[in-house]
Amino acid sequence: MDLLEYQAKNLFQQMGIPVLPSQQISQPKDLKGLKIPYPIVLKSQVYTGGRSKAGGIRFVENTIDAVAAAQAIFHLPIMGQYPEVLLAEARYQPERELYLAVVLDRSSRRPLLLGSQEGGVEVESVVGQMQQVIVDQEFSPFYARRLVLKMGLRGELIQTVSSVVEKMYRLFLEKDLDLVEINPLAVSARGEVMALDGKIIANNDALARHPDLTALCSQQPLSNRTRITGALPAGMNLVELDGSIGILCNGGALTMATLDLVYKAGGKPANYLNVGGEFSHHLPPNTLPERVRQGLEVLGRDRGTKVVLLNIVCGGVGCDDVTEAIAAHWRRRSVGHRPVLMVRLAGSRFDAAHEILRGLEIGVVHDLDEAIAQAVSLSKSKVA
Amino acid sequence: MDLLEYQAKNLFQQMGIPVLPSQQISQPKDLKGLKIPYPIVLKSQVYTGGRSKAGGIRFVENTIDAVAAAQAIFHLPIMGQYPEVLLAEARYQPERELYLAVVLDRSSRRPLLLGSQEGGVEVESVVGQMQQVIVDQEFSPFYARRLVLKMGLRGELIQTVSSVVEKMYRLFLEKDLDLVEINPLAVSARGEVMALDGKIIANNDALARHPDLTALCSQQPLSNRTRITGALPAGMNLVELDGSIGILCNGGALTMATLDLVYKAGGKPANYLNVGGEFSHHLPPNTLPERVRQGLEVLGRDRGTKVVLLNIVCGGVGCDDVTEAIAAHWRRRSVGHRPVLMVRLAGSRFDAAHEILRGLEIGVVHDLDEAIAQAVSLSKSKVA
């Protein structure tokens, strides 16, 4: 889960990382109660980068200008997002700007400290200067000093900046984050530092053990607008496209493989839905039939779909258990729009499953390639 | 540093360990604003154990009885201590009472979890039933379960109690404690637990990195009342006895060895003062002369002292550096009460030191046994 800049800065402040005095602005008139002296900077609080280029950050000298700027920013979408809040912040004159981050490195399977003296710009453009330190053992401050020295800092700045990295790491660890980034960390002529902008991404799997982050999460608007209205059941993952074949599978890689096969066979997917794999403590395999039924309901809402292809590989339950769920769904939706179902099942008790579906005139096969071929063919037929 | 029961319970509560509703009472009339329903228990907040036996804990049913009981407790010294605060707490009917503690084990050089089903009594009496688990690697909750199973608990209580042990351990670690003790941890008939009494000892060396504990420390009255008034300079350690020889040394073991020798030679120590050893970052060896001077001032305040024996083994500084400090002290205290000084110095530049002290008619020798003999002899002479 992404945090907004002001939420990240609240966490920085709790951890003792220096941030500027700031205030949240929910509507332009809030600026009349501003407690920070002018000049200030107004910043659109959206989840995407590139705010500056897009015009989402403005420097203003007085209330009149500030209100006008705030109105403009509230009405400025950045990559499709409108801000719900602006951050009004004191201005700061940095002598130099650094980049600092802590991320989890998939390859080394360890946290990674990142830093560069070329902060304040789009980070992709300065990757050449980026220094990195892998935290291979339990963290200790010398890892932070190691980064800061690699960045080329010397003298008192070593301690000042490595102390910020230390705090970023503690935050990363205590809150189970995927990313803590300060860009830029401003350095003043007197060697003082200030986090001018910050980004935090919390790990979704760990969210439930951090009530403070969970609370921020609930304020967050749904980022994906979908044609298919209604919230997706927990543990499911839907991607919408613009073809005519709905795809419903259990397991992420199986879903992708099925999608690949549909395209390969000349089909046009309308969407693909993963109803969840086999190792969830919260949704164990014996909930698969119910998840399939819920998934069918979700896909059934898409009026553009002619065929729904189910590819279910049954492990912990039998094919017939899943089929009962399909049948239950089919019977309930016997009126109104009803896409054709093409069912592919692999697993135990296939014959029993076949029996049930044949009674409902739903196509069911055991072979994957054949299921794909039939689904694509059905999607192209005029009858469906 | 010892914490009072109510301070310990505040920390328990922060950590999510269940405690009863309670209120601090600074004077009996505070009981009129009591928010806890009767019956309650009133507990003297002193740093010593054995409060119950001494009458420092009373159960009361109404305000009149409570005020009377509070008055009695405020005027009841327990091992010489009067409470400044009482704790008024809801009553609780435990079905059983457990003992739990986390301490640092000197021998294994690891934290130790302790637990027994025989809680609620003086712990020394149930040591036979005490179970222990050494936390040899980084803590994980299974260490707590291991303790609880060794204690003989079964079923749901395993999780309930081990979760308390987990929180105690986290507190121990986060706050750098020497001891966290819950005695008793009450268990209700429904399997709920409640910390009825608790003890926390914070580690003095780590105190400076825990501002919350440092704040509690500053509220604490000086536990040692000394004849020699005035606060002791930092890093020094004074023990007062009732003889006539003051002993001033640098280093704990050297001080004890010198004390042993004085007793052995038939002398009667008035006190012994360690002005600090050689490895303090805060008071490095080059501060030794100044510490000796301050130490002489402290011992000079004791009117019962006839002779002050200095035994200073000089490492990082020369004997003459220390001697300059002795001389400076001696010149300032040339009027009024002035105990005889007997100086023993070991280290470099002894001759220069000898020269300085001879000019002031202060006895100085290099041999330890001789210094002891002379000091004892002086203490017995009528002249001194």
Added chain:
Amino acid sequence: MLFSAASRVLIQGITDPLGKVYAPLMQQYGTQIVAGVASGQGDTNFHGIPVFDLVEQAIATVGQVDTTVICGHPYMVLDAALEAIAAGIRHLVLLTDGVPPLDMVRLLRKAEATETLVVGPNSPGIIVPGEILLGTHPPDFYAPGPVGLISRSGTLTYEVALQLTQAGFGQSIAVGIGGDRIVGSSFQQWLQILEEDEATQVIVLVGEIGGDSEENAARYIAEAIDKPVVAYIAGRTAPLEPVMGHAGAIIAALVADLSTEIGTFESKLAAFKAAQVPVADRPSQIPDLVKKALQKVS
């Protein structure tokens, strides 16, 4: 092989939702489940398996344990794994998904220090057909044979196994290393194990887009693996998951001196091509490539 019918197996979290479903299935397959662990439920039994409160209690009563299968709550997996390691168990199979990645970092530091093999999390575990099931693989899909199957996924692994079995190619072992960002054992580790395993004649690697596991595996195959390898990569037509696009991941990939293209289907395909590993363009093509590989070997 590290795992056989003689292996003595423990199930931690045996009465948790995943344990309840899979412990009986493993037992039916013939896996020697000597004990289960479920805190608070000691002295009971589950499907005839004695249940203990603590791993060390289980071992004290039933004797040595070779492998533990952990299927408890995601937030309890780290503790369960550390408990198993402390009790001397050196093979851990983690089924549960949703384990916080920093818990895995801590576990893997410990595993490396104690030379413990950790498979998973978010993994179907291991099956040695005809011998032992340590996880969620549906036994009907598998048969004994010469193919070593390694994968990051769950149900797609079963699918591939089924295709192989139906084509007459049984498996020496099938391992799902787990689908999470931070997992224990890597493709490289398993490639090395299978390279040394006598029963394995050909290796099938089932990959998917995202991460750099396949790229690393391909490099390792070129350097260190003599047995033939056949690959399949799911996700040619799927967009990378949004999580891949975030600043940290981009930076980490860039800094680690990798192309921004890392994780894409094309990057993985190119890596296997460079390692001369044939890549199947659909699951049903895998048996054909296996057949060719086996013909070359003999």
Added chain:
Amino acid sequence: MLFSAASRVLIQGITDPLGKVYAPLMQQYGTQIVAGVASGQGDTNFHGIPVFDLVEQAIATVGQVDTTVICGHPYMVLDAALEAIAAGIRHLVLLTDGVPPLDMVRLLRKAEATETLVVGPNSPGIIVPGEILLGTHPPDFYAPGPVGLISRSGTLTYEVALQLTQAGFGQSIAVGIGGDRIVGSSFQQWLQILEEDEATQVIVLVGEIGGDSEENAARYIAEAIDKPVVAYIAGRTAPLEPVMGHAGAIIAALVADLSTEIGTFESKLAAFKAAQVPVADRPSQIPDLVKKALQKVS
């Protein structure tokens, strides 16, 4: 011996108060101080010793380091020690007092895992007379000879060394293991090292009241040490420090199956008696007992 004139030594915290005083004294004694570390002061030098910001920088520039002497702020000692271990240094001497005990617990876990020798904290370190000074021992008090001197204290160690030297008994080594509750190397470890050290003919152990180090050492001497040992215990007439009296310490001692008398002079004296170790009743008696011990050996 682990430490000699050939040892290459680093000083961490060389510009901190203790480093400032002792680094020049060690250097004067002939200790090969190849570098100092002081964060923020890289590229400077102190008494001709090059100063670096980081241990690994120092090693990269001056080459291998055998031993580091750590004398920084008590709250920085853990990090400095972990930094040294990460850089591959396996002998650490910690001078600073006031290191939080839980920092030491963490350090000692790491030291055990990496087979690192940690001396101290709150320790005068080590002197091998005529060879090397790694700590605060005043060189004038020492002379080369056959006595291995181990102690928990600082100035009392110097006192005993002085008495020995004045009586003509030089020292093979003198080590202060540190006065804190949690220290790295134990009396037992040093007894074993001295037992194996050819230069050492007799061992003098200087103890004090409090803790169980002397009791454990006495038991170890009875079991494993053939060379003669002479002991001295300070504090016969002093009360145990109040910290000894707290509930936790009492309980820990009681539970560990030790007498409540543990830590007293009488307990320690009895332990040495049981191990047939003569105990001097004053420092000046130690040389006499050493003389007797040496006569018996030859």
